[in-house]
Amino acid sequence: MFRIKNAFLALRIRWVISILLLIQFTYGLSTITGTSNIFYNLHYMNSQSLLDLDSTYLVVPDKITDELQKQYTKNDVEEIYDNLKRHPDVVAYGTYYEDNVILDTKAHPLDPQLIADLTNHFLGLDEPIIRTIVIDEPYNQILNLKFTDQDFRKNSNDETNVLVGSYFKRYYKIGDIINAQYKIIGFLPDKYIVNNNTSNVYLKLDKAMLIPMPEDIYTLYDSMISRLQFNTVLKLRPGADLDQLTQMIQLKGDSVPLGIHNLGENIRQDIKVNAYLEIPQMVLGLSFILFSVIGMVVTTIVSIMIRKREFGIKLALGESEHGILYQIIIENLIIAVAGLGLSLLHFMWKYKGLLQFSSDMNLASPLDYKANGSVIGIVFIILLAVILISNFFIYLFIRKQELKTLIGGME
Structure with a gap:
């Protein structure tokens, strides 16, 4: 509880860069939520048919x-x-x-x-x-x-x-x-x-x-x-x-004239087309992951440099490097979780019409947009990966800091 309180106090000190990071998480995770929907739907369509995809054929008029x-x-x-x-x-x-x-x-x-x-x-x-x-x-x-x-x-x-x-x-x-x-x-x-x-x-x-x-x-x-x-x-x-x-x-x-089409081929072709259409969104999503890692590392290092004296005193009083890292992780988690919540709100606002259509029609298609547990779980795993990768680099930076240089910090 003490660390959480300190985390909120620290975020107040670095509120400008914290807000910028929060905005980045909000829009980035909203984009990833849309992409996650598409790929979840494509997996669902390829694996959850009541009919066998390979042996089932449909009679279709030209x-x-x-x-x-x-x-x-x-x-x-x-x-x-x-x-x-x-x-x-x-x-x-x-x-x-x-x-x-x-x-x-x-x-x-x-x-x-x-x-x-x-x-x-x-x-x-x-x-x-x-x-x-x-x-x-x-x-x-x-x-x-x-x-x-x-x-x-x-x-x-x-x-x-x-x-x-x-x-x-x-x-x-x-x-x-x-x-x-x-x-x-x-x-x-x-x-x-x-x-x-x-x-x-x-x-x-x-x-x-x-x-x-x-x-x-x-x-x-x-x-x-x-x-x-x-x-x-x-x-x-x-x-x-x-x-x-x-x-x-x-x-x-x-x-x-009537034709005979294979159900599996129809679905796989639809999956292929929509996967290609989703490439720009994938690029945006990957860019978000890359810049989120960079953004979190840079803003955290800047925060550490601003608070060098604070961390130096804590190390002098017996705090371990891991303790300092835990404090930083909690601060970043607060921003990330807040960003996740805001991104879901932004996603539901942006795709309100599609969400309503999906709920009412209840159809399996690439555009079956939803914010269910599976989709949120995918987004959370991506967010967790960003946090873990970011904090690994932050830990490497903390290990290189010497006590005497920290005590002489800017505070």
Whole structure:
């Protein structure tokens, strides 16, 4: 406690250089927080997919159109899937579609925090929603989930079993029913899943729900044609003949050609592009680390030179070199921790819009900005490295000082 008190007194003496160092930490650590977000997201996308990246392929239209292909029948679509099922390169296939479940806040009172967390402020919605992926039975086999055959034999209004994300463990338990219809039978891992074949962003499962596809929706023509063009997932064997499979999935005469893209390649390409875009930020971050070390060493040495007599008297009275170093470390830690706090405030102010978007949409993407424990932990480790390196050089300087020269200091 005595050393901490002395540290604050010392910072008052060198308040000008302390403020300059604090400003450097604030802006530097804010930049590193943004960079840490990017690289944390890229690692997350490369390692936390619910689908195997290498064997999973997505059916993607060459262009987006709302025009429904009325010249085809359900039999035409079913024939394509039957051919896929028999093809030796196809391990499995499945389809899905995305939906939203609006939570009923009137029938059963809900926790205010649950309502706040699930209300999408970015889209201007006033009601809490659960983002939902509705999967068919073949897709369930790819994902290896807990749904049974009977779960896919129900209609849209029937009570159905569902899986929800880990977030809901705070408010629900297995067996609870949401909206008097969706019975929770398990919780999903903290991973992400494809929710749109045409984009390079993916749905995180922590606040999501997976529902077995109702039989009346599965057999609906509009749904079938839409899922074929936008929401089909293939699990293929290594070396699969993509050209042959691409021809197989085309509806004859369709004006919208379909392609087959590997999920892993899509994600790795996205990671590569964003990593390159982040190079200027990396340079700024590395510059901050270098100049922070230099700045902390120089300002501390200047402080020691100003206070030579103080430290000389302490050494004469029995204080060790390590004791002097501990005093300096505490002073620098106070500045560093204050800088960390201010940098996080600056980061949250600067990226307020992106933080709100990330919180509401809950998507896995390179721009999923957040200030969670993992990101703060990365920044703290970098800050700790700066402090350790700086104080190593400071200790070397202190060791070279002689008692007689310190006693004759400027104070």
